[in-house]
Each structure stands twice: as C-alpha cells, then as structure tokens.
Amino acid sequence: MLIVDSHLDLAFNAIQINRDITQPAAIVRTHDHQSSLYRWGSATVTFPELRKGRVGIVFGTVMSRIDHTDRFGRTGMYSQAQCYGVGHGHYSFYKAMEREGVLKFIHNAEDLDAMVAAWQNPSADTPFGLVLAMESADPILDPDHVSEWYDRGLRIVSISHYGNNTYAQGTDTEGGLLPRGKPLLDALKASGIIVDLTHTTDQGFWEILDYYDGPVAASHHNCRALVPGQRQLTDEMIKAIVERNGVIGAAFDVWMLDPDWKRGVLGCDQTTKATLETVVDHIDHIVQLVGSANHCGIGTDLDGGYGQEQSPRDLNTIADLQKLPSLFKKRGYKDEDISKILSNNWINFLKKTWSR
Amino acid sequence: MGTLIIDGHLDMGFNALYNRRDLTETIQSLREREDSLKNLLGPYETDPGTVTVSLPELRRGHIGIMLATIMCRVQVPWPGKPNCHNAVRTQATAYARGQSHLAYYQALEREGEVAWIKTLEDLESSVAAWENPTPETPVGLILSMESADPILGPDQVAQWWEDGLRAVGITHFGANSYGHGTGAPGGLYPTAYPLLDAFADTNMIIDLTHAADTAFWQILDYWEGPVHASHCNCRALVPGQRHLSDEMIKALCERGGVMGMVFVESMLSPQWVWDDPRTHCPNATRAMKAVVEHVDHVCQLTGNTDHVAIGTDLDGGFGRELAPTDMDTVNDLQKFLNILRERGYSEEDVAKIAHGNLLRLFRNAWSK
Numbered sequence: 001m002l003i004v005d006s007h008l009d010l011a012f013n014a015i016q017i018n019r020d021i022t023q024p025a026a027i028v029r030t031h032d033h034q035s036s037l038y039r040w041g042s043a044t045v046t047f048p049e050l051r052k053g054r055v056g057i058v059f060g061t062v063m064s065r066i067d068h069t070d071r072f073g074r075t076g077m078y079s080q081a082q083c084y085g086v087g088h089g090h091y092s093f094y095k096a097m098e099r100e101g102v103l104k105f106i107h108n109a110e111d112l113d114a115m116v117a118a119w120q121n122p123s124a125d126t127p128f129g130l131v132l133a134m135e136s137a138d139p140i141l142d143p144d145h146v147s148e149w150y151d152r153g154l155r156i157v158s159i160s161h162y163g164n165n166t167y168a169q170g171t172d173t174e175g176g177l178l179p180r181g182k183p184l185l186d187a188l189k190a191s192g193i194i195v196d197l198t199h200t201t202d203q204g205f206w207e208i209l210d211y212y213d214g215p216v217a218a219s220h221h222n223c224r225a226l227v228p229g230q231r232q233l234t235d236e237m238i239k240a241i242v243e244r245n246g247v248i249g250a251a252f253d254v255w256m257l258d259p260d261w262k263r264g265v266l267g268c269d270q271t272t273k274a275t276l277e278t279v280v281d282h283i284d285h286i287v288q289l290v291g292s293a294n295h296c297g298i299g300t301d302l303d304g305g306y307g308q309e310q311s312p313r314d315l316n317t318i319a320d321l322q323k324l325p326s327l328f329k330k331r332g333y334k335d336e337d338i339s340k341i342l343s344n345n346w347i348n349f350l351k352k353t354w355s356r
Numbered sequence: 357m358g359t360l361i362i363d364g365h366l367d368m369g370f371n372a373l374y375n376r377r378d379l380t381e382t383i384q385s386l387r388e389r390e391d392s393l394k395n396l397l398g399p400y401e402t403d404p405g406t407v408t409v410s411l412p413e414l415r416r417g418h419i420g421i422m423l424a425t426i427m428c429r430v431q432v433p434w435p436g437k438p439n440c441h442n443a444v445r446t447q448a449t450a451y452a453r454g455q456s457h458l459a460y461y462q463a464l465e466r467e468g469e470v471a472w473i474k475t476l477e478d479l480e481s482s483v484a485a486w487e488n489p490t491p492e493t494p495v496g497l498i499l500s501m502e503s504a505d506p507i508l509g510p511d512q513v514a515q516w517w518e519d520g521l522r523a524v525g526i527t528h529f530g531a532n533s534y535g536h537g538t539g540a541p542g543g544l545y546p547t548a549y550p551l552l553d554a555f556a557d558t559n560m561i562i563d564l565t566h567a568a569d570t571a572f573w574q575i576l577d578y579w580e581g582p583v584h585a586s587h588c589n590c591r592a593l594v595p596g597q598r599h600l601s602d603e604m605i606k607a608l609c610e611r612g613g614v615m616g617m618v619f620v621e622s623m624l625s626p627q628w629v630w631d632d633p634r635t636h637c638p639n640a641t642r643a644m645k646a647v648v649e650h651v652d653h654v655c656q657l658t659g660n661t662d663h664v665a666i667g668t669d670l671d672g673g674f675g676r677e678l679a680p681t682d683m684d685t686v687n688d689l690q691k692f693l694n695i696l697r698e699r700g701y702s703e704e705d706v707a708k709i710a711h712g713n714l715l716r717l718f719r720n721a722w723s724k
Contacts, residue, residue: 011452015444015449015452018445018449020449022448031445074376077376078377078378080463081378081460081463085372085456085463088455089453089459090456091455092454093448096447096448096449
C-alpha cells in the first residue's frame with residue numbers, strides 16, 4: 001500500500017550528518033562514526049528503505065533557522081544569509097537526486113497524479129515523488145523572495161521551528177508571530193503555499209490561523225491529550241485544523257509519543273515504551289475527536305535529529321511503516337480509511353489545494 | 357591609507373555554514389562568542405581555531421577583493437575527525453554543500469556586503485571603488501572552487517560559469533571524483549578530461565593548488581587555458597607534496613600563472629610533515645617574514661616579481677594559532693606589505709604582489 005510521509009529531513013541527513021542515503025540503512029549504520037551514531041542515533045531512513053516500505057511520496061525539507069544553540073546540527077544559524085545558504089544546499093541535494101533519477105519533484109496536481117499512478121505498480125527504480133517543504137521560513141530572505149522559492153518547487157512552509165526565529169517564535173519559546181511574519185504570510189498566500197502549523201507556539205498557532213486564510217496543515221504533529229507539552233496539538237487546535245480542511249501527519253519521534261521520554265537525554269541512553277500501536281493511538285484520538293478518518297496522515301520525521309533508538313521500539317527502519325495497515329485493521333478500520341490515513345488524505349488535500 | 361590587497365583564497369562559505377560564523381560581524385564579536393563555546397567542544401568536535409577573517413576585518417585591512425571558495429570534496433572521512441573540513445561521502449552531497457556556499461555569497465551580495473566580480477567591468481569598478489573606499493565599500497568577490505566535486509558533470513559547467521565561477525581547482529585532499537589531490541599518489545581520472553574540455557568553452561582559470569604531482573603535470577599538459585596556484589608555497593623551502601617544486605613554479609610562470617603565498621604554519625615550517633601528525637604543533641612558530649622567504653624564492657627563481665601574489669587561506673581549517681605569530685587578523689596583511697618594503701621591495705613590486713599580478717591574470721583571462 002502506497003504511503004505518503006509528510007515530513008522527512010532527508011537533505012539534513014545527507015549534508016549535515018554526511019550519510020549516503022542511497023544505501024540501505026544497514027550500510028549507513030556501518031558508515032556512521034561512533035560519535036555520529038551516539039548524537040544522531042542509528043539511521044532508519046534511506047531510499048532503499050523507503051522503497052521497501054512503499055513510501056513513494058515524501059515531503060522533503062529545507063531546514064535552517066536563526067537559532068544560536070544548534071552547535072551540532074549546524075542548521076541553526078546567526079543570520080538569514082547563512083540560513084539561505086543552508087536551505088539552498090538542502091534544495092540542491094534534492095535536485096542532485098533528481099538528476100540521478102532517484103526522485104522527481106512534484107510541482108502540481110498532474111505531477112502528483114503521475115506519481116500516484118507510478119506507485120500503484122512500482123518497479124525497482126520508480127523514482128520517489130518529492131514535495132519540497134520548508135521547516136522554519138528563515139531561508140526565505142524576504143516576502144519578495146517567496147516566488148523564487150515557489151518556482152523551485154516549495155509548496156509547504158512552517159513559519160518557525162525551534163527557538164527565536166525570524167518570522168515567528170518557535171517551539172520551546174513563548175510569543176507568536178513577529179513583525180515580519182504577516183507580510184510573509186501575505187506573500188505565501190499569493191503563491192498558494194500551504195502553511196504548516198507544526199512548530200508554532202500556542203499563541204503563534206492561533207495568530208496564524210486567524211490571519212492566514214490560505215491552506216493549512218500540520219505536517220508532523222501528535223495529540224496533547226495523550227502527551228502533554230507545547231509541541232503537541234490540543235483538541236481545540238485539532239478541530240480548528242480540521243475545520244479548515246487541513247491534514248495532520250502523525251510524528252514518530254518518541255519524545256512526542258511517550259510521556260515518560262526524557263528530553264535532553266540521548267536516545268542511546270534510554271528505552272522507550274512507545275510502539276507503532278502508540279502512533280495508532282494518536283491517529284485514533286483524532287479520528288474519534290473529529291468523527292472521521294479524513295484528516296489524518298503520516299508525517300514520521302524519522303531521522304529528524306534522532307534515530308532508531310528514539311523511534312517506536314518495534315520500528316527498525318522506515319520500511320516497517322508497512323506494519324501499520326494490519327494494526328489499523330485490528331482496531332476495526334476499513335480498508336478505505338486505512339488508505340486515506342496512509343496516503344489518500346495527503347494526496348486529496350494537495351490536489352484540492354493545487355486545483356484552486 | 358593601505359594598499360589594495362587581493363586575497364586569492366578564502367573559505368568564506370565554509371566558515372559561515374560549517375563553523376556557523378556570521379561573517380558580517382566584527383572579529384571581536386565572533387571571538388567573544390566562540391571563546392564562550394570552546395569549553396563545550398565534544399570529543400570528536402574539531403576546534404576551528406580563533407577566527408581571523410570577517411568582512412569588516414577585510415575592509416579594515418583594505419583587502420578589497422577576494423577569491424571566495426566553493427569548498428567541498430568527496431573523501432573518506434579522516435580518522436578521528438569524521439566530520440572534518442567538508443569531506444563528504446557522495447558527489448551529490450558535495451554539489452549540495454557547494455551550492456550552499458554559492459547561495460550564501462548571493463545572500464551577501466543582496467545585502468550589499470560583497471560586490472560580485474564576473475566580468476572585466478565588474479573588476480575595474482571594484483578596483484576603482486577601493487581607490488577611495490568608505491567603511492561600507494563592498495568587498496569584491498571572485499568565485500573560485502576548491503575541488504571540482506560540486507560540478508556534477510561537464511554539462512553543469514555552463515551553469516556554474518553563469519553563476520560566477522571563475523577559477524577551479526580540480527582536486528583537494530585525497531582522491532575525489534576527478535583525480536588525485538594532496539596526499540594521494542596518482543593523477544587525473546578519465547572523468548577530468550571532459551570537464552577540462554567544458555572549461556575550455558569558458559574563460560575559466562585552472563587552479564593547480566592541491567593537485568597531486570602526477571595530476572599537476574597532466575593538467576598542464578592537457579589544459580591550454582589560463583592557470584594559477586591560488587595558495588601554494590615553495591617545496592625548496594618546506595618539503596612535501598603540498599608545495600610546488602622549482603620545476604613546477606617555472607612551468608606555472610611560463611604559462612603566465614601567479615602563485616599566492618599561504619599564511620599557515622603547516623606551509624611555512626620545514627618541521628611540519630603532512631603525513632606525520634606528531635610533527636603538527638598546536639601553535640605557530642614562524643612569523644610573516646617566513647612568508648617573505650617564499651616570495652624571495654619565487655622572485656629569484658623567475659627573475660622578476662610578476663608571479664607572486666597573496667592567497668592566505670586564513671581560517672581555512674585553522675585559526676590564529678597556526679597563522680604567522682605576528683598576525684592577529686587578516687587586517688595584518690598591511691604589515692606584511694611593510695615587511696616586504698623593509699626587505700627592499702620597491703613600491704611597484706609591492707603593488708604587484710598585493711594586487712597587480714592577480715589583476716593581470718584576470719584581465720588577461722577575461723579579455724579573450
């Protein structure tokens with residue numbers, strides 16, 4: 001069954017962690033130096049693993065932000081010029097992969113249809129479909145820079161990430177939109193770019209929803225009712241996104257799944273109770289809350305600065321996403337709803353957004 | 357007022373993106389910040405050393421034009437330094453990191469911090485601006501590339517040229533996608549020749565720095581266009597493959613090439629053996645007058661002052677600790693010019709070394 005993953009930091013892994021993600025995860029694990037392994041965890045996402053898991057369409061991120069504290073990831077920077085450099089590097093990695101035939105950018109509904117069709121009966125070298133996403137808008141130097149990014153393929157942007165970013169305050173801080181945020185939202189609206197509400201502060205979440213009347217979604221986000229903390233969506237937030245016909249991708253970082261997970265302690269130094277069932281719990285919570293399976297998706301964020309050790313404990317690589325259908329089945333989900341959650345909700349959302 | 361200096365080799369993009377330095381800040385503010393981070397270095401973290409180059413400091417030192425690099429290469433990670441110095445596993449990643457350097461420079465241009473030099477006209481207008489600079493005069497930027505890995509194939513050369521790339525070193529450390537560089541024993545791979553052919557359709561300058569010995573001669577033999585050695589010292593004074601032998605210097609200069617003097621202990625001290633880490637001292641022992649010995653050597657060898665330039669490589673994987681002992685920041689290059697004057701170099705010679713020879717190289721290459 002085709003799976004769409006709405007949040008993967010593929011380029012970050014290739015460039016900042018220096019992984020050859022065209023290799024199987026087992027090979028990448030032998031490449032990684034011990035220090036890398038300890039800091040970033042064991043690799044779970046590479047193109048061969050995505051293929052095994054039939055994760056045929058991914059949202060691949062451009063990820064850089066103003067953030068003075070990010071000494072190891074080297075994506076948090078001091079100036080927007082630096083952020084643009086890092087962000088353009090991420091974009092360029094995807095272009096290099098496109099050149100090698102590994103993936104194809106999805107710019108519009110036609111591209112998307114073709115990709116969905118190709119993944120009905122994929123061959124061993126069917127290219128992956130890539131929707132270009134941006135996590136924190138800092139690489140957009142100004143509102144007048146939005147159209148350039150749109151032309152490159154950018155289709156979904158979160159305004160902030162961690163810390164005190166350029167256009168809005170991000171996760172772990174207070175406050176909301178900053179003065180330059182609204183002109184940016186205007187420009188995003190003009191281009192028809194989806195605003196990703198993941199990594200907003202609570203105040204920022206409501207300010208953006210209030211100001212931005214274009215398409216919204218939450219690319220990798222779980223439920224605060226199950227796991228407390230600012231990083232998760234309250235029931236009211238979930239309802240608000242659903243009212244706007246958005247989709248919410250379930251995140252696989254156990255910090256967002258396991259209330260006992262100790263933040264700040266590396267994954268290699270602790271053991272989680274969370275499993276793939278826990279992910280299903282979060283999705284099921286949303287389904288029960290809103291009364292349909294029309295707004296849930298998968299946005300794993302696997303290898304997003306952590307590895308297997310900080311993922312559901314029965315997941316070895318992203319190929320294990322194919323265990324999800326049977327878990328949903330066990331809970332009484334119909335096939336149609338399962339394929340909505342695994343791919344069709346995102347596909348329909350993108351098509352609706354792009355046909356306007 | 358200082359003399360205009362052109363620095364033929366600065367890894368600005370690498371410092372901005374890998375070492376996370378906002379190069380629009382003053383040296384003082386960068387140093388204060390980095391001092392406070394030093395005690396947080398993990399066991400496998402590479403200390404980038406004390407910063408010596410930022411844009412305000414270049415302006416202060418009248419270094420009005422620089423060759424700023426795209427720097428990333430395919431190389432097996434160095435033992436103990438898995439993430440060192442922009443060595444990556446695949447050419448795709450090298451392209452991406454190279455593009456990130458390009459984009460950083462484009463953002464600096466947008467902010468008016470640098471003036472991009474792509475044509476003769478751009479060059480002359482930067483030179484003119486530095487006749488009477490203000491504290492805001494942008495630093496002229498000529499884009500160069502150290503290791504050609506970020507060029508994915510000959511078909512990408514035209515785009516890189518259009519983006520401003522004007523000088524390319526084919527190799528760097530070890531064996532990359534196109535051939536053998538410093539520390540490697542061989543020459544060019546077959547992939548290098550179509551790349552050189554594509555460069556021949558532009559006015560690209562080939563930088564022979566970091567070519568392994570065999571590769572050096574293979575390039576000179578095959579490539580008919582302009583050449584230089586952006587940052588190289590003399591093997592006669594400091595042994596090792598990283599430096600140019602007298603024969604190499606002669607061959608380079610016969611082709612109208614220019615050789616940029618490097619300001620780092622590892623290139624100035626005969627005690628420093630590249631392949632033997634036990635000889636690598638943590639602090640410099642040589643002063644800027646050691647650089648003058650290399651200047652003298654090249655001038656004596658060629659019988660003129662037409663082929664020496666400056667290519668400091670400051671902050672190129674090391675900091676103030678390994679720069680000459682009497683150098684605090686890149687601004688001290690003006691002191692270096694005074695040392696040349698004290699050694700009896702005429703004002704005309706000093707001007708050639710500071711900027712004239714590199715200007716001639718570019719004027720010749722671009723007027724075709």
